[in-house]
Amino acid sequence: MLNIEFIRNxxxxxxxxxxxRGADFDSREFLxxxxxxxxxxxxxxxxxxxxxxxxxxxxxxxxxxxxxxxxKEKIRALETKLKEFEESMDKLIxxxxxxxxxxxxxxxxxxxxxxxxxxxxxxxxDFNPRGHLDLGTELxxxxxxxxxxxxxxxxxxxxxxxxxxxxxxxxxVFKVATKFDFKPILPPVMIYPEWMGKMGYFDLKExxxxxxxxxxxxxxxxxxxxxxxxxxxxxxENLPLRYIGYSTCFRRxxxxxxxxxxxxxxxxxxxxxxxxxxxxxxxxxKEHELFLKIEEEIMRLLELPYQVVLLSAGDLxxxxxxTIDIETWLPAEDRYCETHSSSNCTHYQSYGxxxxxxxxxxxxxxxxxxxxxxxxxxxxxxxxxxxxxxKDGSITVPKCLRRHVGFKRISR
Numbered sequence: 001m002l003n004i005e006f007i008r009n010x011x012x013x014x015x016x017x018x019x020x021r022g023a024d025f026d027s028r029e030f031l032x033x034x035x036x037x038x039x040x041x042x043x044x045x046x047x048x049x050x051x052x053x054x055x056x057x058x059x060x061x062x063x064x065x066x067x068x069x070x071x072k073e074k075i076r077a078l079e080t081k082l083k084e085f086e087e088s089m090d091k092l093i094x095x096x097x098x099x100x101x102x103x104x105x106x107x108x109x110x111x112x113x114x115x116x117x118x119x120x121x122x123x124x125x126d127f128n129p130r131g132h133l134d135l136g137t138e139l140x141x142x143x144x145x146x147x148x149x150x151x152x153x154x155x156x157x158x159x160x161x162x163x164x165x166x167x168x169x170x171x172x173v174f175k176v177a178t179k180f181d182f183k184p185i186l187p188p189v190m191i192y193p194e195w196m197g198k199m200g201y202f203d204l205k206e207x208x209x210x211x212x213x214x215x216x217x218x219x220x221x222x223x224x225x226x227x228x229x230x231x232x233x234x235x236x237e238n239l240p241l242r243y244i245g246y247s248t249c250f251r252r253x254x255x256x257x258x259x260x261x262x263x264x265x266x267x268x269x270x271x272x273x274x275x276x277x278x279x280x281x282x283x284x285x286k287e288h289e290l291f292l293k294i295e296e297e298i299m300r301l302l303e304l305p306y307q308v309v310l311l312s313a314g315d316l317x318x319x320x321x322x323t324i325d326i327e328t329w330l331p332a333e334d335r336y337c338e339t340h341s342s343s344n345c346t347h348y349q350s351y352g353x354x355x356x357x358x359x360x361x362x363x364x365x366x367x368x369x370x371x372x373x374x375x376x377x378x379x380x381x382x383x384x385x386x387x388x389x390x391k392d393g394s395i396t397v398p399k400c401l402r403r404h405v406g407f408k409r410i411s412r
Contacts, residue, residue: 001200001352002096003366004089008034010099017099020106020313030092037085044078047071094197098348100313101285101322107312113325114312119296120305122329127391129331132382133263135389136162139410142264154253154268158381161410165384165397166271166377168404170246173273173374176297180290182244182275187226189247190217195229198352200319200345210250219250224371227276232353235364239357240279240287244374247272264378265337273374275342280357284344284368288322291342291372295326298375299340301400304383305329307336321346326373328383339379342372 007014011027018025051071054064105114123129136142141162147155158166174184193211196218201209210219220226223245231241249272264270275294279287292308299306311323320343327336347366350356356364388396394411402408 001093001198002099002348003351004093007093014096014099018096020100021097021316022108022314023097025096033085033089033092037082037089040078040082040085044075044082047075051075097318098321098346101344103310104316104322105310105312108314110315112312113315114310116308116310118307120299120303122305123331123387125331129386129389131262131332132385135385135393135395136263138393139395139412141410144263154266156264156267161405161407162381164405165381165401168401169375169377169380170273171404172301172400173298174244176294177244177275177374180242180294182242185227185243185245187223187230187245187247189220191220191226191229192216193218195232195353196225199225199228199349200352201225208252210252220247221251222249222272223247223274224276227274228349228369229353231278231355235356235358236278236367239367240277240283242277245274245276264382267378271377275372275374277370278355278367279370281347281368284346284370287370288342288344291370292324294374295340295342295372299326302384302398304387317343319345319348321348329387330383331386337379339376339383340373342370345369345371
């Protein structure tokens with residue numbers, strides 16, 4: 001969430017950012033609640049001071065005893081009022097998205113996203129390319145039909161050579177990321193809703209994030225969430241502090257009907273390697289560039305054609321101040337599909353989680369957080385199947401994975 005002091009000092013900036021995002025923010029309501037909250041706090045302090053002064057006298061007169069009782073009741077009433085103002089302010093601030101960075105283009109939705117560059121050579125087939133689900137089913141490396149009987153739609157069995165390819169991909173990702181001092185982490189896949197809310201994901205609880213009511217736990221939608229919360233309440237040293245987490249992730253994908261629903265592109269359960277960094281505010285833009293550099297290095301090693309896309313204001317998630325996606329070419333669908341996403345969340349998550357560092361003056365301030373997809377396994381496997389397919393239905397294994405899997409081709 002946004003720091004209340006930051007909002008006070010940057011009211012116009014917050015208003016402009018919310019307008020670009022299409023988010024509601026009534027600055028007059030904010031100022032009114034803030035004024036009442038601060039005035040009530042001041043009055044409570046004054047009355048407590050009077051009460052404490054009276055309590056120092058052990059021989060109170062009857063009038064002073066009544067006065068102390070009256071002060072106690074007034075303080076209690078004001079504390080109730082203060083709690084109401086604080087709840088109203090928390091609701092108002094909790095609904096606010098992060099403030100956009102200046103690089104973010106305007107726009108209401110993904111139609112205004114900006115293509116930065118396209119890289120890699122699209123395959124030039126002398127046959128009509130087939131979709132990854134058809135290929136995977138025929139090769140018996142993807143089984144959607146049996147998983148539907150077990151768990152319903154948007155689940156899948158990944159089998160045989162594809163399993164070996166997934167772990168070869170993980171090996172590749174860790175090899176690249178650890179060159180840049182990213183520490184490998186296997187994080188929890190469950191997290192308290194309190195931390196989800198403080199990171200800006202509270203509004204997703206009902207429509208996209210699985211909630212286990214009996215245990216009061218959410219299943220993570222990305223390991224970003226458990227990686228960020230790992231240091232809640234801490235003052236960090238030796239920044240940047242970089243992690244690469246690998247976990248199974250869970251999303252209900254509510255409201256995504258008609259988008260990437262074929263095969264294993266958008267599943268309720270999927271595995272993902274996630275980059276995450278805590279850094280100093282002045283270094284966050286450079287750190288974000290490093291995330292993109294790592295993502296592109298992985299794509300070049302896999303020799304997959306892709307485009308880099310800067311998301312517009314209306315297409316950003318609530319915690320993000322700027323997001324850059326990588327979209328990979330899907331020949332069968334004749335389009336690019338999102339496979340990677342990296343975001344600079346500035347101090348939005350660290351303020352909610354109270355994660356700080358000491359600046360040059362020795363004072364504590366909030367770190368910036370960066371997150372990014374190293375590889376979403378299902379989507380990248382689908383991309384490999386489509387881009388590396390052969391006329392006979394076999395799949396050529398990318399060169400960088402062959403040593404790890406022990407074969408050059410998947411065939412019937």
